[in-house]
Amino acid sequence: MRKLFLLLALLLVMASGAMAAAIPQVTDPDNGPEVWLKDIYNADGGALAIGDVVVWDTVNSDGDNDNWVRRTTTADTWIVAGVVYPSAIEAGQTGSIAFHGVVDVTVTGSVIGDGSSLCSSTTAGSAYGCASGNGTGVNRFGFAVETGSSTSITSYLTL
Numbered sequence: 001m002r003k004l005f006l007l008l009a010l011l012l013v014m015a016s017g018a019m020a021a022a023i024p025q026v027t028d029p030d031n032g033p034e035v036w037l038k039d040i041y042n043a044d045g046g047a048l049a050i051g052d053v054v055v056w057d058t059v060n061s062d063g064d065n066d067n068w069v070r071r072t073t074t075a076d077t078w079i080v081a082g083v084v085y086p087s088a089i090e091a092g093q094t095g096s097i098a099f100h101g102v103v104d105v106t107v108t109g110s111v112i113g114d115g116s117s118l119c120s121s122t123t124a125g126s127a128y129g130c131a132s133g134n135g136t137g138v139n140r141f142g143f144a145v146e147t148g149s150s151t152s153i154t155s156y157l158t159l
Helices: 002-015
Strands: 038-040 053-056 068-071 080-084 094-106 117-120 126-128 142-144 152-158
Touching: 038 080, 053 117, 080 152
Parallel strands: 038 068
Antiparallel strands: 038 094, 053 068, 053 080, 080 094, 094 152, 117 126, 117 142, 142 152
16 A cells, blocks of 8 residues: 555656756756746747747636746736747647747847847837836846847846
C-alpha cells in the first residue's frame, strides 16, 4: 500500500509541471543571455506572430487555465505577460512566450533608441518607447538593446 501511495504521489508531482516555465539552470556565457519561456494558450481569436506583445487574458482565464493571453491594445498596461517567441501561435493553440532575456519585439511609432524603456501600446501586439514618467514603474516590461526600426527592435525583457 505504501508503494502504491508513493507511486501516485510521484505521478502527481510529475504531472503538475506540465505548464511550468522553462528557466535555464545554467548560464551560457558564449551565446549571450538565456531566454526564459512560459507555455501559454492563445485566446486572441487570431494568430500571434513572433514578437507580438501579449497580456494576460483576465476574461478567459480561470482556476483551471490561468495561462490564456491575447495581444495588447492598451497603452502602458501592467499586465504584460511577455513576447511571442520562438514561433507564431495559431488561434486557440498553445505556444510559448519569452518573459526574460533578449528577443525581437514588435514596435510602433517613431524609432526607439538604445536603452529606452518599452511599454505596451494601443496598436495590437506592439510596444512603444514609454512616455516620460511611464517607463519607471510596473508598466515597463523591457529595454531596447539597440536602436531599432519603426516595426521591430531587439530588446531585453524584464518581466
